[in-house]
Amino acid sequence: MEHRNEARPRDAAHAAPQAARLPRPKLHVTLAATPSEILAAQKLRWRVFADELGARLPSRVPGVDRDIYDPYCDHLIVRDEANGRIVGTYRILPPEQARKIGNYYSESEFDLTRLAHLRPHIVEIGRSCIDPDYRTGATIALLWSGLARYMREHGHEYLIGCASIGMQDGGHNAVGIFQALADHMAPPEYRVFPRHALPLDRIGASASPEIPPLLKGYMRAGAWICGEPAWDPDFNTADLLLLLPMGRVESRYSKHFMERQN
Numbered sequence: 643m644e645h646r647n648e649a650r651p652r653d654a655a656h657a658a659p660q661a662a663r664l665p666r667p668k669l670h671v672t673l674a675a676t677p678s679e680i681l682a683a684q685k686l687r688w689r690v691f692a693d694e695l696g697a698r699l700p701s702r703v704p705g706v707d708r709d710i711y712d713p714y715c716d717h718l719i720v721r722d723e724a725n726g727r728i729v730g731t732y733r734i735l736p737p738e739q740a741r742k743i744g745n746y747y748s749e750s751e752f753d754l755t756r757l758a759h760l761r762p763h764i765v766e767i768g769r770s771c772i773d774p775d776y777r778t779g780a781t782i783a784l785l786w787s788g789l790a791r792y793m794r795e796h797g798h799e800y801l802i803g804c805a806s807i808g809m810q811d812g813g814h815n816a817v818g819i820f821q822a823l824a825d826h827m828a829p830p831e832y833r834v835f836p837r838h839a840l841p842l843d844r845i846g847a848s849a850s851p852e853i854p855p856l857l858k859g860y861m862r863a864g865a866w867i868c869g870e871p872a873w874d875p876d877f878n879t880a881d882l883l884l885l886l887p888m889g890r891v892e893s894r895y896s897k898h899f900m901e902r903q904n
Contacts, residue, residue: 669720669776669781670723671730674716680712680717684707690771691707691771691877696878714735716792717734718733720781737761740764746802748766751838752835752872752883753837755834764799765801766801767801768803782856801884802885808879810878814846818848819857820870828866833868842871866887867883868885
C-alpha cells in the first residue's frame with residue numbers, strides 16, 4: 643500500500659484513471675522473475691515518482707528508484723504482452739524478509755509498537771505505480787488480484803502500507819479525507835503514531851475532499867486507518883498507515899479480484 647492521490651508519489655497506482663492511449667493492450671500480472679524485470683519496474687517507479695510527481699528519491703542510479711528494501715522484496719508487475727512493456731508494479735515485503743532487514747519501510751514514518759504481535763503475519767506493500775498510458779480500472783484490478791493471490795498462496799494474514807495524499811493544496815484535501823474516513827479507524831489496539839505528524843489543528847479541512855480511487859478500494863475491502871497522518875517531506879504527502887486483515891475482506895470482493903486474476 644505505501645501507496646499517493648492524483649499527485650501522491652510512492653503509490654501512484656491509484657491516480658485518476660486515464661483512457662489507455664495504446665491499442666489493444668494484453669495485460670498480465672505476475673511476480674518479477676528476473677533482474678531485468680525488477681529493473682524495468684524500478685525505472686517505471688522513477689518515471690512516475692520523480693519525473694512525473696517530483697519526488698526526491700535517494701537512488702544512486704539515475705533513472706532507477708532503488709533503495710535498501712528492494713533486494714528483500716518481491717516485485718509484482720503488470721506487463722503488456724502486446725509490446726513487452728512493464729506498465730504497473732507493487733513492491734511486496736513479506737514478514738520473513740522484514741525480519742532479515744530489521745524493519746518495515748513504514749516504520750520510518752510511524753511507531754508500529756501496537757502491531758508488534760502481528761509482525762510474523764504482516765506483509766507490507768508499497769511503491770505501487772502505473773504507467774500513465776495504462777491508468778485504467780483494469781490495470782488497478784490486476785494489481786489487486788495479484789496481491790490477493792500472493793496473500794492466499796503464502797498464507798499471510800495482514801497487509802499494511804502507507805496510503806499517501808498529495809499536499810499541493812497545503813494539506814486541506816488530506817485533512818478532509820482523514821475526517822471523512824473517521825468511521826474506518828482501527829480499534830485502539832491497532833493504532834500507530836506518526837513520527838512527524840501532520841498539524842491537523844492548523845490546516846483547514848476541504849469541504850469536499852477527493853478520495854483517491856485506490857484508497858476507496860482499500861476501504862471497501864475492509865482496511866482500517868491506524869491513526870493520524872504523517873507528513874513525508876520527500877514526497878510532499880500526507881501518509882495514512884492502513885491495515886487490512888485478510889479475514890475482513892468480504893468474500894464477494896475477494897472473489898471479484900480472483901476472477902480478474904483467472
